[in-house]
Amino acid sequence: MNTDIIFTDKTNAPSSVEQKTTCPYCGVGCGVTATVENNTIVSVKGDVEHPSNLGRLCVKGSSLSETVSTEGRVLAPRVHGKEVSWDEATSKVAEHFSKTIKEHGPDSVAFYLSGQLLTEDYYVANKLMKGFIGSGNVDTNSRLCMASASTAHKRAFGEDVVPGCYEDFDHADVIFMVGSNAAYAHPIIYQRIVKAKENNPNLKVVVLDPRETATTKDADLHIQLKPGTDGYYYNGLLSFLENNDLINQTYVADHCLGFEDALKTAQAQVATVEAAAMACDVSPEDLLASYELFGRNSKVITVFSQGINQSSSGVDKGNAILNCHLATGKIGYEGAGPFSITGQPNAMGGREVGGLASQIAAHLHFEDPAEIDLVKRFWNAPNMAQKQGLKAVDMFNAIDSGKIKAVWIMATNPVVSMPDADFVKQALEKCPMVVVSECYENADTLACADVVLPATTWGEKQGSVTNSQRTISIQVPMLKAPGSAKNDWDIISTVARKMGFDEAFNYQHPHEIFIEHAQLSGFENISIEESVNRSPDDTRIHRAFDISGLVDLSFEEYHQFTPIQWPINVATPNGVKRLFSQGGFATKTGKANLIPILAKLPKIAPTEHQVILNTGRARDQWHTMTRTGRVPKLMTHLSEPYIEIHPTDAERFKLADKQLAQVNNRGASLFGRVTVSEKQRIGEVFVPIHWNDSFSASARVSALVNPITDDLCGQPEFKHSPVTLAPFNALWSGYLVSVDSKAMTTAYWTKSTIASGVKYQLADQTAIPDNQEFIQSMYPDINDWVVLKDDKSETLRVAGFLDNVLVCFFVASTDLSQQYSTQYIESQFGKIHKKGNRFKLLAALDSDRSFDVGAIVCSCFQVGEKTIKQAIESGECKSAEDLGRKLKCGTNCGSCIPELKSMF
């Protein structure tokens, strides 16, 4: 069977075709119905039948049809910058890897993968490294967000399993959201919670977050705890539960181990509510109220994500949460359970195949030789790895020190996303062989690559993904891949064959890989009851992750895959919504482990001249922007990197609102625009993670993050780096709107994609440049310019025309307080402006005032602040719902609703 056949079928289709697939943007994993015409996705809508989103899509998902573009794609393989054939490129990789392994051993090579890869891609890469090259050196960027939760699950449940499902949100009485700005990061889940609240006014939402966020706006209770003190909070909770007789003694006795130890440790550290309040720096009343809500309700969910995971004691924090759920038995039934939410679309899928250095495959681990042997036998592996490989941070250290001499990076951008990213860049620059499989040319990591392999992306490739609630769904190919881009599984298999592993990698279609993956999950897999009672010489091993029920899936069924929640086997052929309601944990004893937790503060404490850098997501942007950075609609919400800071700190560091500032650490600096906000805790600043070298000068927040990791899982501490702050001291600021991208030389710049091209926000610490030298020389083809300037060099505006069409527009002013609206100018791009009074364009403000709708609040419908304010002031709209009816804002993805509400 051949993938091309499928493409042919699709592209020969007479008119438009509707195709069900899965959104690739986040761990919610929403089902999408796409309409395809002439090799273009013309529109997308939410799949009403998909259990994850029931027809809804957030703004990122809704703009999928706009992110899919062949513009800026990597089109052909390159070796040292020279375009070569696929044959040459893959031979080069195979030969180099083989040679390196031969000379320096299997641990001298590594794969660095991504939660954006599909399960089948992951499976093949993992199999190659762990079974055939013989090293554990496969890690993924999921390490950056999920390793803590994964390890915490493993410690408590014996396996990395999320017990609940999204439906539980509809039934809960209390939802705790811990370190999760779901309103921005997981909008569809957040909307589901908001909806549940509407349906059930008694539902209480408690948010634990050091910052005020869009998520805290709708919360009944916001516990604004001191950064990094979540562990103290949960130890306090466990003590509180014990003190108030709220422990589920039966559940603990029947299904748990280690309760006494865990309780003792918790009590020794945080015995009372007062002690907890002190440790977390919050009012005892609020704290008590939240403890009461947890303890006295039965249907309690704790949603936790990055805020917990990205910490040097993230595993412990995760277990502290799990301890409380286990101790009260709030797990495994409708409306209850701990719920870790993944950031990446297929982080779960990656963990299922074993894409982390600490796992082998199919939820099997290196600790038990029997597990290693099981996989070896299944794969018929000649060089089975025997021990864990290097985890992300260690992997890049090993690259730096020369221990790893060849690395293959797939579908991720570590030069941007890794902590201490400048170091990562240097390390890669030193590495003798860096292979990068990538879709987009603007990925910064390409600059470090010796071999570049063009990969397919969403909409072109086929494969499965698993979302945060264990639902497996499929992504389907709808479009022809641009240039000679190939699917990742295909690229890896080709290289594997060239390395001499023909038999094991002779895949023709992801369907075959998926079946093999399903077979492995069921290979010698026994039920937990059997496992608990098995004889010592029985080599069979229980895994909750079992999708052996799918081994007979036909090609057609695979293509029309119906979303389903694992485990799927003979006992549960239709999947399982909730696990562990009757215990049956995946441990040797079948019982869950409570873990004694000694809560720890972040490893490095700030000095008096420092503040703590916290990082996270802004709404509408996704990861490092290689994809969403291309969609004009998504860039309007916040088109610049920003530094959110409390007024007191702003004063202390002499920073003014809306001015540029720099955050310094480790010799690296990040530039961003100051947002002074009471929402921020004193002593802490927040910076979004998305900007990279393609979109901004020095805005890679990860360059500032200390490479400190959780000892237990190697996950970096992203949320807590002491940094210093200083004003940027710009001499001028301004912007450039241009039909195409330009190399920027100003100290500060941020690029955003707009409908007519790109827009740069600019600032520099030297005088306003000469228009000839700075702007006009960037456009050698243009010789039709309109220039406005003054002889005191306080202002410069330049418009460039090609055949009377506006193609470039630059504004600079020494008046830094100047606020620009570029909406009118953007609307004038591509239009003909006859010579005459076209100089009036340089007014640059909003000469046609109707264009100026203010800062965009609703990204889906492009509704601006001014328009909304007008509607409110006119008295026409008295609620967010009214606004939705009149202006449509907030009626699609709903992620702007908190903002809309706050405008009343």
Add this chain to the structure above:
Amino acid sequence: MQSSHSSSLPLKTSLIIVGNGMATGRLLDEILSRTPDKFNITVVGKEPFGSYNRIMLSAVLAGDTTVEGIIQKTPQWYKDNNIEFISDTLVTDIDRENQIITLCANNAENEKTQLTYDELIFATGSRSAKIPAKNQNIRGIFNFRDIKDTEKIQSFAQSAKNNNHIETDVYEEKRAVVVGGGLLGLEAAYGLAISGVNVTLIHRNKWLLNRQLDRVAGTMLQKIMAEKNIKFVLGCEVARFDNLTNASGEKILCGVELTNGTYLETSMAVIATGITPNKELGNNAQLEVNRAIVVNDYMLTSDPHISAVGECCEHRNATFGLVDPIWVQCKTLAERLCFDNEHAFKNSPVPTKLKVSGVQLFSAGVVESSDDTQSFVVTDENASVYRKIIVKDDVIVGVVLFGDVSSGMAYFDMMQSNQKVIHAMPELLLGHEFMPEDNNEKSEAA
């Protein structure tokens, strides 16, 4: 000796106006509209026409209108308004003590007449300034001041046209030089060029209209004028006119030698380097005279019965070359003569406009920036648009607009009223509509 209108109403004050140019035309209107019957008015004019619109001579030369088309007051008009009109006649002398003037008709040099006056008004205007070049007493050198000059230039150009278009086989291109790159020179050169004459304009300064434009705008103007078939030699003057002598022994212009050594063949030269006020009568009558006849704020000379208006007068060290302030002078004078009202004349800057079709140009106030000013400039080179506003202490002190003169008058008003503008810069430069509406800081006036 005869007294004007002695036979009719002797009680009326007799008012004599010397000169019948644009100031006189306007002054008559001002007086008649106030007190139609107060004065016995006599107008003595050197030119053989009623008052005409001198400004339009450029248009006449460019062929846009005719001499008849610019006459504003015909002899009949004077009659109808009971004004004695003595044309083609020069006033040659004034006897202040006895309040008598002496006239001499142009065609009868020895027949002098005398008139007595109660009030005498000088409105003698000015004449073209002389240039220092050698050998100027030859045929083919013209001024551009009055109808007679214009007709001469025109008939020359006409013959050029005929040469070029009718007698094609004996083609002989007519060449002319215009000396002076000010408004007048440019309009003259343009008028000649569109008549088909091969014109070269010689200008002393590095760029055209150097008093009204900066270098950029001056250079843009040159580019546009060059497109209208005018050639330029800038940065030098005429050193000497060259002549040949024809069969009848007449010396006829055949070329000019420039201070930079260049020699240009030409059969005509128009001198338009500036104007010299006609102040000689005042000199002779021993009135206070400086560059022109000195007047006070009420247009009165040093003699309580003699006034002066227009280009022949000097007010607070300023002389005049454009009509706008002259209109104000006429009002001031009429108020005083008719009603004894003292409305002081205030001289204010006048924006410059050039009457060449296809050339948009506006200039007011200072042209060049200095250390204590800030100038904002927008340039659209391919569209030949250039706009500059010079701001000092928050207010506009100079405007140069080229190619697109929109909002020029609005800027001029802001400048005159000392309106604060710096907060509206640089957008204001693009059009006065960009002035913020809620601008309460209006005119703290000087």
